[in-house]
Amino acid sequence: MLLEAEGIVxxxxxxxxxDQASLVVAENELIGLIGPNGAGKSTFFNCLAGDTRPTxxxxxxxxxxxxxxxxxRHARLGLARTxxxxxxxxxxxxxENVMVGALLRHPHRRRAAAEAxxxxxxxxxxxxxxxxxxxxxTSGRKRVEIARALATEPRLLLLDEALAGLTSSEVEAAxxxxxxxxxxxxxxxxxxxxxxxxxxxxxxxxxxxxxxVIAEGTPAEVTADPTVIAAYLGRRRRRAR
Amino acid sequence: MIPLRRAWPVxxxxxxxxxxxxxxxxxxxxxxxxxxLAAISAxxxxxxxxxxxxxxxxxxxxxxxxxxxxxxxxxxxxxxxIAGAPLGIVASFVVSLIIGPPTFRLxxxxxxxxxxxxxxxAEILVVNWKFAGGAIGLMGPAMPRSLADLLFRNSLPYYAxxxxxxxxxxxLTHLMxxxxxxxxxxxxxxxxxxxxxxxxxxxxxxxYALLISGAFTALAGSLYAVMxxxxxxxxxxxxxxxxNMVVIAALGGVGTLFxxxxxxxxxxxxxxTTNALLGGSGTGAAYVAYGLIIMLIAxxxxxxxxxxxxxxxxxxxxxxx
Numbered sequence: 001m002l003l004e005a006e007g008i009v010x011x012x013x014x015x016x017x018x019d020q021a022s023l024v025v026a027e028n029e030l031i032g033l034i035g036p037n038g039a040g041k042s043t044f045f046n047c048l049a050g051d052t053r054p055t056x057x058x059x060x061x062x063x064x065x066x067x068x069x070x071x072x073r074h075a076r077l078g079l080a081r082t083x084x085x086x087x088x089x090x091x092x093x094x095x096e097n098v099m100v101g102a103l104l105r106h107p108h109r110r111r112a113a114a115e116a117x118x119x120x121x122x123x124x125x126x127x128x129x130x131x132x133x134x135x136x137x138t139s140g141r142k143r144v145e146i147a148r149a150l151a152t153e154p155r156l157l158l159l160d161e162a163l164a165g166l167t168s169s170e171v172e173a174a175x176x177x178x179x180x181x182x183x184x185x186x187x188x189x190x191x192x193x194x195x196x197x198x199x200x201x202x203x204x205x206x207x208x209x210x211x212x213v214i215a216e217g218t219p220a221e222v223t224a225d226p227t228v229i230a231a232y233l234g235r236r237r238r239r240a241r
Numbered sequence: 242m243i244p245l246r247r248a249w250p251v252x253x254x255x256x257x258x259x260x261x262x263x264x265x266x267x268x269x270x271x272x273x274x275x276x277x278l279a280a281i282s283a284x285x286x287x288x289x290x291x292x293x294x295x296x297x298x299x300x301x302x303x304x305x306x307x308x309x310x311x312x313x314x315x316x317x318x319x320x321x322x323i324a325g326a327p328l329g330i331v332a333s334f335v336v337s338l339i340i341g342p343p344t345f346r347l348x349x350x351x352x353x354x355x356x357x358x359x360x361x362x363a364e365i366l367v368v369n370w371k372f373a374g375g376a377i378g379l380m381g382p383a384m385p386r387s388l389a390d391l392l393f394r395n396s397l398p399y400y401a402x403x404x405x406x407x408x409x410x411x412x413l414t415h416l417m418x419x420x421x422x423x424x425x426x427x428x429x430x431x432x433x434x435x436x437x438x439x440x441x442x443x444x445x446x447x448x449y450a451l452l453i454s455g456a457f458t459a460l461a462g463s464l465y466a467v468m469x470x471x472x473x474x475x476x477x478x479x480x481x482x483x484x485n486m487v488v489i490a491a492l493g494g495v496g497t498l499f500x501x502x503x504x505x506x507x508x509x510x511x512x513x514t515t516n517a518l519l520g521g522s523g524t525g526a527a528y529v530a531y532g533l534i535i536m537l538i539a540x541x542x543x544x545x546x547x548x549x550x551x552x553x554x555x556x557x558x559x560x561x562x
């Protein structure tokens with residue numbers, strides 16, 4: 001197994017943002033995490049990426065325990081991520097942003113620049129390589145983040161709402177990009193709000209609600225699941241009252 | 242166009258190298274030496290404060306260590322003051338290793354406040370340190386015993402020494418800027434969390450930057466002590482020493498190779514002239530001007546003069562086209 005997260009709990013005081021969540025990911029899977037706002041998906045996601053230390057539970061990546069390792073160690077081991085709100089390196093060009101990622105495996109500048117150019121081409125940013133990164137809009141910045149993360153040559157890539165805030169034509173392009181990343185042999189976990197995207201992209205979905213995983217299965221299965229419908233829409237009886 | 246663009250830094254250094262020899266006025270020569278000295282400490286500060294974006298207000302601690310190391314070795318053991326430079330650098334490493342890891346956990350303004358507090362504490366400690374002259378401070382040699390005392394009546398030899406050190410520091414910074422370390426420091430400055438997620442060992446790189454920055458600042462302190470021949474807690478560890486470095490770098494442009502030098506060329510003559518014109522009672526006047534400059538930078542050009550450079554350049558190119 002590529003990634004095994006077992007019994008993850010993240011508590012803030014008495015509040016459990018994530019409560020006994022588990023996830024097993026095999027090589028080459030494309031998994032979706034969905035759930036209403038505040039369901040705990042992002043916190044769970046941050047635990048996987050090493051940004052947040054879980055209160056209890058263990059995470060293993062390629063057989064090695066990584067539960068308490070720092071984010072940079074995660075990247076080194078081949079687990080990369082993007083952020084919900086893109087964090088680009090202002091003051092650098094688009095290419096330089098991607099080079100920061102590439103320098104992890106290629107310490108020499110020229111080599112890193114060549115790797116970055118390949119990924120800029122792959123993500124459709126080649127023409128904007130020389131631009132200051134701050135000149136890009138949300139969609140462009142999200143692509144920079146993806147290119148940068150790919151530059152660290154990850155085995156597993158975690159995408160945190162990579163499609164949120166995009167226009168419908170941008171969403172199309174982004175879905176196509178995620179598919180191409182998958183085709184490169186990168187395993188993916190995507191957090192997503194848009195149900196249509198989940199339907200089109202993923203083979204397996206975990207549904208979060210109030211910190212717990214309430215359903216797991218193919219997108220068709222979980223959307224037909226009454227507990228999932230109740231979590232998203234509320235219960236009919238309560239509404240009637 | 243390209244060879245011309247490559248050539249201009251060299252031109253700047255050549256002009257700097259000959260400029261003070263064109264005047265016989267000792268005041269100008271002295272100011273020229275002080276400009277280069279300020280450029281050394283501001284460029285050293287720039288490594289951690291500019292490239293890595295960690296705005297230290299505590300660099301006076303390094304400057305003071307260098308200055309005191311020089312004059313303590315002279316005062317207590319009769320060694321030439323310059324012998325204190327390596328001692329100051331070693332001491333700066335120790336200080337970086339002690340204050341770096343805890344302060345690096347603070348982000349943004351909190352880091353600035355933390356370093357400020359540490360430097361203020363250091364000044365108080367030195368005031369109460371009898372062995373190091375307490376509040377009175379330390380003197381250098383009154384008469385040169387040998388050439389090793391580096392005691393010259395004229396400022397030009399100091400100017401030449403300082404310029405050599407500055408050239409070394411800028412060459413190192415230039416190499417760093419193009420290396421992985423340069424990219425990593427800029428990434429840390431722009432977005433620590435994202436840098437970390439890309440495999441940058443953030444705390445370690447900040448420490449590397451502080452070690453380099455502190456060592457050169459300590460060297461600047463030693464050189465200052467060698468030239469001036471006197472240091473007390475205020476002129477070594479005073480908070481204005483830190484502020485000086487920050488303002489000079491900010492005026493020229495933080496995180497740029499020549500920004501701190503440009504800032505020093507503008508600010509130090511201003512400071513020295515107001516001091517000379519207003520005498521002892523006017524030493525504060527320069528800092529009133531500093532306050533004004535900080536406001537103007539923050540309001541109109543947060544990137545310093547370096548931010549205006551491309552504008553000038555672009556206009557020039559348009560005119561040429």
